[in-house]
């Protein structure tokens with residue numbers, strides 16, 4: 102290239118921009134995320150997915166574990182507001198009690214994304230998007246498996262005990278509603294006991310022990326709102342001298358590895374998938390929100406149903 106006045110000027114401009122470029126490099130997106138806790142295999146997979154997606158995208162993730170307490174989530178959200186994060190995201194441990202703190206986020210002009218669980222608020226503009234499963238449908242799918250099983254055993258009736266998730270949480274409320282909707286009016290299917298096991302293995306075992314003490318061999322089916330409670334209950338059933346998966350059918354939700362292992366051992370009959378791998382969708386949505394692009398108010402995830410018969414074939418494909 103000939104060294105003309107114009108070329109020299111162009112080269113000098115390019116050099117100055119190259120030098121200045123770092124000064125103009127976009128500041129990484131900062132997301133404040135309040136997680137429910139670490140209560141289940143599902144939650145562990147959900148947290149890993151979010152942290153992994155943030156790392157891969159170069160997002161600055163401020164992560165807070167609420168240990169399943171709403172007051173800790175409110176504190177975390179207030180801290181994110183004070184730190185002026187770009188986006189706040191959280192999985193609300195329970196449905197209600199969020200209006201005040203979400204109004205504070207709105208006043209601070211910090212957009213809020215819900216993942217996993219929904220909230221009940223007076224003003225839907227308090228969050229920009231909710232990314233998560235349809236828990237009512239998950240409850241329906243669990244019940245449909247049992248309805249079909251009962252049709253193959255026309256002379257039997259089924260007394261069901263139910264281990265509910267965390268009191269007041271969207272998955273517990275909706276999975277209960279969906280299951281009840283499908284078995285309604287079916288004289289062969291009856292829920293005889295229903296109590297929260299708070300989504301944990303320990304509590305699931307403890308409550309199942311109480312069910313067995315009061316109902317014993319009268320129990321034909323356990324419906325657990327998540328696999329962790331089902332796995333805890335399976336231990337209680339075995340300690341009571343009964344065969345889980347045979348004496349007491351075990352119907353559960355999540356689709357975590359522990360459930361597949363239990364199905365391979367013949368101790369769990371079906372798990373309804375609830376996909377925890379929400380990290381990529383969360384990061385993409387947060388990036389779009391930050392860029393001022395429109396995002397869907399509701400983003401659902403595709404999920405399946407895995408009866409024990411398919412466990413061996415499906416297990417190697419599982420991602421959580």
Ligand code: GZL
Pocket residue numbers: 140141142143144217218234272300326327328329354355375
């Ligand atoms: C469902 C999620 C529930 C899981 C449980 O999306 O909120 O919480 O089903 C977890 O395993 O503890």
